[in-house]
Amino acid sequence: MLLISAQEMRQAFPMEEVIVAVKEAYKILAEGKSIVPLRTNIPVKKHNGQILFMPSYVEGIDFAGIKVVSVYPKNVEKGLPSVPATMILVDGETGVVNAIMDGTYLTRLRTGAASGVATELFSNEDAKKAIIFGAGAQAETQIWALLCARKLEEVYVFDVDFNKAKQFAEQMNQNFKNYGATITAVENADDVLPEVDIITTVTTSKKPVFNGKLIKKGVHINGIGAYTPEMQEIPEEAILKADKIYVDSKSACLAEAGDLIVPIKKGMITEEKITGDIGDYIIGKLPGRESKEEITIFKSVGLAVQDVVTAARIYEKALKLGLGKSITL
Known part of the structure; x- marks a missing residue:
């Protein structure tokens, strides 16, 4: 399992390549080669926040994953990201987790790439x-x-x-x-x-x-x-x-x-x-x-399919470039 930081993602995957990945995700979705349930949105009214769980299986590339992304506007006052997130990438063939990566940066990447x-x-x-x-x-x-x-x-x-x-x-x-x-x-x-x-x-x-x-x-x-x-x-x-x-x-x-x-x-x-x-x-x-x-x-x-396809391409690039920290749980 690779632990991939935002800095390593930035090093491995420029926006030009993210745009290609997100376009691929949209194509796979249209072809019916992915399962993308609506996100689960849990309000945390006590802290004026929301926690979203975004799962997907992308048959087209045989990867699955889930992104846990939160929206906490008041985090800015604490010096924390207002949209913290973590991405878990899963091998579609074995169900084994391939990578855990910075979901905050991943969200920024694939959201920008959508535009x-x-x-x-x-x-x-x-x-x-x-x-x-x-x-x-x-x-x-x-x-x-x-x-x-x-x-x-x-x-x-x-x-x-x-x-x-x-x-x-x-x-x-x-x-x-x-x-x-x-x-x-x-x-x-x-x-x-x-x-x-x-x-x-x-x-x-x-x-x-x-x-x-x-x-x-x-x-x-x-x-x-x-x-x-x-x-x-x-x-x-x-x-x-x-x-x-x-x-x-x-x-x-x-x-x-x-x-x-x-x-x-x-x-x-x-x-x-x-x-x-x-x-x-x-x-x-x-x-x-x-x-x-x-x-x-x-x-x-x-959409979670954007996260999974982009995360999969980052993971493959990280393997190729020798980036990420290998961990065993």
Whole structure:
């Protein structure tokens, strides 16, 4: 059994390869070669937290696994990750645990890669400007994935805490200087919304984080942060304007994604507004963007199949590179 740290994962597996792994996961899911139960979400009201258990068996690669991921916003005050997680990877043939790895970093990787896949598949190829809402722990890999998917010139960052956004943008400029984009914090997102080609939301907000009236034709939106029926990042105006709405899993999003559940409950849209699963597009069952003017949305709540496939590829790469600490229980 290998114990694989975040540092070793970072060393072994760049975002470009994570995007390939997550695309593979979506394809396997669409082909029916995986078992992915809905996550078990246990609220811990005493500490304003949630603990989620995300299991999956991926027949397509013969690995299984479970990620235990918690959402504890107050952890930031304690100097701890607000979304701590641990991933356990299991050999599908023997049922033996192959690896235990940093699930917090894994979550950041595969969540960023989800936006990367959708941006690569659905945004206009000549996209130059993007904005990201949220400057928390997940935001760095979101920017990384966007820069891998498109040759962006400008990435704007908005956060309710402008000072946090400024510090984050400065750090991201250092981290990703080789990609050639300028990363800038904005105090008022409305000033730049009409010009951006890609919008990514990665918050835990319970109300829309941008003005849907200001988005331009041809924009692509990644809705990543809201993962419960009460959370809502994407404004209803944007949902109504969308020509195509792709999801990581229609059944999961209809159970968990407030971005879609809220407008459905209000009678503004029906389930038929959802174009379908991104994996079905990948295997050729759904149309993609059909004009530069279309507004596309990708809504993700995160799936265990992404974790298992990404963890399996990291494990294989770690074996090849001699990374990880071998342990026996």
